[in-house]
Amino acid sequence: xxxxxxxxxxxxxxxxxxxxxxxxxxxxxxxxxxxxxxxxxxxxxxxxxxxxxxxxxxxxxxxxxxxxxxxxxxxxxxxxxxxxxxxxxxxxxxxxxxxxxxxxxxxxxxxxxxxxxxxxxxxxxxxxxxxxxxxxxxxxxxxxxxxxxxxxxxxxxxxxxxxxxxxxxxxxxxxxxxxxxxxxxxxxxxxxxxxxxxxxxxxxxxxxxxxxxxxxxxxxxxxxxxxxxxxxxxxxxxxxxxxxxxxxxxxxxxxxxxxxxxxxxxxxxxxxxxxxxxxxxxxxxxxxxxxxxxxxxxxxxxxxxxxxxxxxxxxxxxxxxxxxxxxxxxxxxxxxxxxxxxxxxxxxxxxxxxxxxxxxxxxxxxxxxxxxxxxxxxxxxxxxxxxxxxxxxxxxxxxxxxxxxxxxxxxxxxxxxxxxxxxxxxxxxxxxxxxxxxxxxxxxxxxxxxxxxxxxxxxxxxxxxxxxxxxxxxxxxxxxxxxxxxxxxxxxxxxxxxxxxxxxxxxxxxxxxxxxxxxxxxxxxxxxxxxxxxxxxxxxxxxxxxxxxxxxxxxxxxxxxxxxxxxxxxxxxxxxxxxxxxxxxxxxxxxxxxxxxxxxxxxxxxxxxxxxxxxxxxxxxxxxxxxxxxxxxxxxxxxxxxxxxxxxxxxxxxxxxxxxxxxxxxxxxxxx
Numbered sequence: 001x002x003x004x005x006x007x008x009x010x011x012x013x014x015x016x017x018x019x020x021x022x023x024x025x026x027x028x029x030x031x032x033x034x035x036x037x038x039x040x041x042x043x044x045x046x047x048x049x050x051x052x053x054x055x056x057x058x059x060x061x062x063x064x065x066x067x068x069x070x071x072x073x074x075x076x077x078x079x080x081x082x083x084x085x086x087x088x089x090x091x092x093x094x095x096x097x098x099x100x101x102x103x104x105x106x107x108x109x110x111x112x113x114x115x116x117x118x119x120x121x122x123x124x125x126x127x128x129x130x131x132x133x134x135x136x137x138x139x140x141x142x143x144x145x146x147x148x149x150x151x152x153x154x155x156x157x158x159x160x161x162x163x164x165x166x167x168x169x170x171x172x173x174x175x176x177x178x179x180x181x182x183x184x185x186x187x188x189x190x191x192x193x194x195x196x197x198x199x200x201x202x203x204x205x206x207x208x209x210x211x212x213x214x215x216x217x218x219x220x221x222x223x224x225x226x227x228x229x230x231x232x233x234x235x236x237x238x239x240x241x242x243x244x245x246x247x248x249x250x251x252x253x254x255x256x257x258x259x260x261x262x263x264x265x266x267x268x269x270x271x272x273x274x275x276x277x278x279x280x281x282x283x284x285x286x287x288x289x290x291x292x293x294x295x296x297x298x299x300x301x302x303x304x305x306x307x308x309x310x311x312x313x314x315x316x317x318x319x320x321x322x323x324x325x326x327x328x329x330x331x332x333x334x335x336x337x338x339x340x341x342x343x344x345x346x347x348x349x350x351x352x353x354x355x356x357x358x359x360x361x362x363x364x365x366x367x368x369x370x371x372x373x374x375x376x377x378x379x380x381x382x383x384x385x386x387x388x389x390x391x392x393x394x395x396x397x398x399x400x401x402x403x404x405x406x407x408x409x410x411x412x413x414x415x416x417x418x419x420x421x422x423x424x425x426x427x428x429x430x431x432x433x434x435x436x437x438x439x440x441x442x443x444x445x446x447x448x449x450x451x452x453x454x455x456x457x458x459x460x461x462x463x464x465x466x467x468x469x470x471x472x473x474x475x476x477x478x479x480x481x482x483x484x485x486x487x488x489x490x491x492x493x494x495x496x497x498x499x500x501x502x503x504x505x506x507x508x509x510x511x512x513x514x515x516x517x518x519x520x521x522x523x524x525x526x527x528x529x530x531x532x533x534x535x536x537x538x539x540x541x542x543x544x545x546x547x548x549x550x551x552x553x554x555x556x557x558x559x560x561x562x563x564x565x566x567x568x569x570x571x572x573x574x575x576x577x578x579x580x581x582x583x584x585x586x587x588x589x590x591x592x593x594x595x596x597x598x599x600x601x602x603x604x605x606x607x608x609x610x611x612x613x614x615x616x617x618x619x620x621x622x623x624x625x626x627x628x629x630x631x632x633x634x635x636x637x638x639x640x641x642x643x644x645x646x647x648x649x650x651x652x653x654x655x656x657x658x659x660x661x662x663x664x665x666x667x668x669x670x671x672x
Contacts, residue, residue: 189441491525
């Protein structure tokens, strides 16, 4: 800087992640004039029809919808604070307080220990005996701030919710209320999916910054009954906001990778959970490419001693899965990396604390964390079929893991803390993944909360999916292609490892908090933005409670109502345009023959969507044998609903997993 005095040398930042401040000691009044202020840049647009971009959830002011009459059968779950606030809001409602020490306070004021699954099951049975008719559940246990310590899942409330929905006699409502922190975020993520996964369940989660009696009374009266399709709402300073999706470009220049390389200290380690395989291992190799020389990888599976890895890799008897994992790890050592592998759960606070104490002694203070640990339950996609222990197994690695890693590295002056989240934050993409969606909802909310408190080293990357590693690698090529096509139809795309790593660097360089990075086709995405965040909910009758798994459809055993219902569906199907109508038997003149054709329509629809040849499937082929997963089930359901003009619950494709069984279920449901 030159003034009337001699030039003065000062230090300036050399790269953006150094976290140092440099002050210019100059009397600006007697020196060069200030630079003019830079006007705000208008929103950018994509330069090409398909380019890299960000999709992220934002909030806009929403008008308060007109409410219906307050429903009967209200059951309120409360903690000590919320109990005082809402005790008299709905006179005559059932109040259940989370308190393991008190006894019931009266016929309409019960107490329970919501940490125990068996208590939740028993409580649901009591509620169904107490409430005659549909149940409206208001969960106020997660309002306000969080207590100290690691937040864990409320297993009792999970069990209660699952049983109430499973054993409901009629439609079911749940309204879940949280504060502004990450407390209750996993339950919020679960609730926002339930109404999409189960068409006769109306579910909403609401975040509010006011928990006094008057504010809660207004909120509950507004949110209990409106007919809009919002599965989540925010209230701030008494104003109602609804979510929407916004898109922004994601710069993918060489500069973002250079900035990341410049920020890496080769003498400090990076800690990667889920780092022994998949996305975590790919990102570890990517950081090594940019100068990192010390790595701590956390994985669930115990491995042979590091010194024995070459022997296992040379042994033809070594299991292919183990050999593939060891190969990726040995490659790091061969590149000169100081590597520490820890076999254990990232949720084990004591174990991770011991690990990091050893790391600080032997390798130095961590400079970054990548939290990529994650588990998906693919055997039981639907919430009603999941055991509470299974839900806990899916959610804990992400939910508890991020809290453990943050708590134990909080004083380490991290350059970045990147958590891997998922496209399942979108309700339309979370059908059959309610527990996984809940886990990632906690990740997203936790990161948002940290950044609101000034901790901008936190980022959450809501991956669409990596086609060549991670969870998709476990699937058949046919299943991966199905997912790829579904994402492509919605304007986003699976990435390969090089693309994923560059997007990882770009999000850090752009200081993006929580977002979905992807190669984006705006022409396909733009019309779907509303439906992805706010799926349309069909107006449906309650789930058929009498439908049972059966064998092939026996027309002689169907009632007249069932046959009439199927005939009505098939008449509309026959009137469909040739372009959209699947092939069906020519002999559709007699009613029994028409009814018998329904399994064939189902098979033809599934085959067309899954890309199967005619000989690959018949009406008795189990759907799981042809690679049907939760995403493809949702797509099949939409197509069948359009072709048969009847509401079909995606869950039925797993409960009645052949063409014949599903046809029988549809017949029963249509008649009811």
